[in-house]
Amino acid sequence: MSFIAILLALLLEQAKPLPQINPVHNLVRNWVRWVMRNFDAGGPQHGWLAWSLAVLGPSLAVLAVHWLLVWQLGWALAVVWNVAILYATLGFRQFSHHFTIVRDALLEGDETAARAALAQWMRIDTSALPRSEMVRHVIEHSVLSAHRHVFGVFAWYSILTAMGLGPAGAVFYRVSEYVAVFAKRTQRPETAPVSDAVRGQAQSAWAVIDWFPARVTALSFAFVGSFEEAVDSWRRHAAANPLDNDGVVLAATAGAVNVRLGENDPIGSGQIPELGHLRAVVGLVWRTVVMWMVFLALLSLARLIG
Numbered sequence: 001m002s003f004i005a006i007l008l009a010l011l012l013e014q015a016k017p018l019p020q021i022n023p024v025h026n027l028v029r030n031w032v033r034w035v036m037r038n039f040d041a042g043g044p045q046h047g048w049l050a051w052s053l054a055v056l057g058p059s060l061a062v063l064a065v066h067w068l069l070v071w072q073l074g075w076a077l078a079v080v081w082n083v084a085i086l087y088a089t090l091g092f093r094q095f096s097h098h099f100t101i102v103r104d105a106l107l108e109g110d111e112t113a114a115r116a117a118l119a120q121w122m123r124i125d126t127s128a129l130p131r132s133e134m135v136r137h138v139i140e141h142s143v144l145s146a147h148r149h150v151f152g153v154f155a156w157y158s159i160l161t162a163m164g165l166g167p168a169g170a171v172f173y174r175v176s177e178y179v180a181v182f183a184k185r186t187q188r189p190e191t192a193p194v195s196d197a198v199r200g201q202a203q204s205a206w207a208v209i210d211w212f213p214a215r216v217t218a219l220s221f222a223f224v225g226s227f228e229e230a231v232d233s234w235r236r237h238a239a240a241n242p243l244d245n246d247g248v249v250l251a252a253t254a255g256a257v258n259v260r261l262g263e264n265d266p267i268g269s270g271q272i273p274e275l276g277h278l279r280a281v282v283g284l285v286w287r288t289v290v291m292w293m294v295f296l297a298l299l300s301l302a303r304l305i306g
Contacts, residue, residue, distance in 0.1 A: 002082075002157065002158055002161045002162075002296055002299075002300065003293070003296040003297050003299070003300040004079060004246075004300075005079055005082035005083050005086055005167075006086060006154065006157070006292075006293070006296060007293065008083045009082075009083050009086035009087045009090055010090065010092070010289075012083065012087050013073050013087055013090050013091075013092055013093055014092070014093065017092070017093030017094060017097070018087070018088065018091070018093075018094065020094055024088040026176060027086075028058060028175060029178075029182075029306075031054065031057065031058065032054045032175075032178065032179055034141035034181055035050055035053045035054040035057070036050055036054070036182075036194055036198065038054060040194060040195050040197075040198050041195075042195040042196075044193075044196060044197050044199060044201075045198060046195070046198070047195065047198045047199075047200065047201035048196030048201055050198050051179060051198060051201045051202055051205060054155060054175070054179050055172060055175050055176050055205075056073045056172075058171050058175050059168045059171045059172040059175065060168070061089045062085055062166070062167055062168050062171045063165055063166055063168040065081060066078055066081055066082070066165075066166030066167060066168070067166070067194065069081050070166075078166065079164070081090065081167065082161075082167045085152070085170055085171060086157065086167060086170055088152050088171075089157075089167075089170040089171060089173075089174045090149060090150060090153055091145075091149035091150075091206060092146075092149060092150055094149065095141075095142065095145035095146070095149060096142075097288060098117065098120075098121040099138060099142050099205035099278075099282075101117045102114050102118050102121065102134070102138050103138065103275075103278050104116045105117060105202050105280075106134065106135070107133070107275065108273055111131065111134075114134060115127065115129065115134065116154075118134055118137060118138065121141065122137060122141055124137075126300065132272050132273050132274070133273075135275060135277060135278060136261060136263075136273040137271035138278060139253070139259065139261065139273060139278065139281050140212060140250055140261055142281060142285075143221075143249060143250065143253045143284075143285070144246055144249060144250070146217075146285045146288075147213070147217045148174075148177055149251050150206060150209075150211035150285075150289065151213065151216065151217040151220065151292070152173055152177075152210065152214070152217065153170045153173055154292050155173075155212065155213040155216050155217075156172060156173040156209075156213060157170040157173075158296065160172070171266060172209075173209065173210075173213070176205060176206055176210075177206060177210070179202045180202045180203055180205070180206035181207075182202075183198055183199040183202035183203070184199055184202070184203065186220065189301060207243060207245060210245045211245060214245035214246070214248050215248060217249050217252070217288075218230070218234050218248045218249055218251070218252035219252070220232070220286060220291060220292070221252040221253055221256045221288060222252055222255070222256060222293060223254070224284060224287035224288050224291055225252075225253075225255070225256025226255060226256050226257070226258060226286075228255075229255035229256065229258065229270075230251075230252045230253075230254075230255035230256040231252075231255070232255060233251045233252065233254050233255030233267065233268045233269070234248060234251045234252045236251070237250075237251035237267055238251070246306070247267065250262065250267050250268075251267050251268060253281070253284070254267050254268025254270055254284045255268055255270070256284055257270070257277055257280040257281060257284055258270035258271060259271055259272075259273050259277045259280075260272060261273070265283055
């Protein structure tokens with residue numbers, strides 16, 4: 001079921017991607033804000049409580065619907081529910097759209113448009129960035145977005161689906177990531193402040209939750225890219241930064257496409273980022289998607305035969 005659900009969700013997301021502002025994401029955002037406003041009292045125990053409610057609430061609700069559909073209406077409608085949840089949690093086109101705009105502007109030599117698009121995408125000041133730094137930012141943000149919006153979702157969804165928990169893993173992963181981002185962002189005057197307890201809990205939990213998916217993504221990039229260089233770059237970075245999940249993904253990317261990433265602490269020993277590396281990264285991501293789909297298809301086939 002996982003292969004069919006992921007395939008249909010990917011096709012649907014390519015044909016009709018969700019806009020960045022949509023009812024599903026608004027619902028999650030309002031839920032997290034309500035939880036923080038009502039349960040974040042500042043103490044360590046409140047941090048655990050607020051995080052648990054914010055993340056586990058939507059996950060358990062999705063799981064309950066999945067089991068209800070399986071028990072009462074059959075697996076066919078459960079597959080439809082899985083497709084709907086994956087469609088809402090996968091965000092392939094949400095970041096690839098920005099990537100395409102920046103890449104096309106750079107290819108046309110319009111650095112002004114590229115800077116404006118990159119600034120809107122990453123919400124940073126790009127006025128003083130040279131071309132190589134713009135390319136580096138695009139590569140780093142793209143592969144991390146691909147990891148969090150696609151491959152991390154694949155990993156958690158596949159694991160929990162195999163355990164009979166339906167699409168709860170996809171929701172658990174994406175909501176955990178959103179709560180971690182929400183907790184550390186600068187709070188607006190009209191929103192309730194997030195305590196240090198919730199902020200620390202959200203970051204600690206996300207580091208644990210993303211540990212396995214980050215390494216699965218890094219290994220996938222190594223398989224479809226330059227394997228030895230990716231593994232070597234990954235190993236050297238992990239030795240110096242053992243808890244840096246994003247760094248693991250970037251290090252594997254740097255080795256897989258022979259590019260140097262990172263700003264103050266360079267990741268990889270490849271070339272300075274150039275426009276050609278953008279094409280290499282696109283190929284890396286798509287080959288990884290195909291590899292995942294073949295892997296899931298083989299698992300589904302083995303389950304049917306067994």
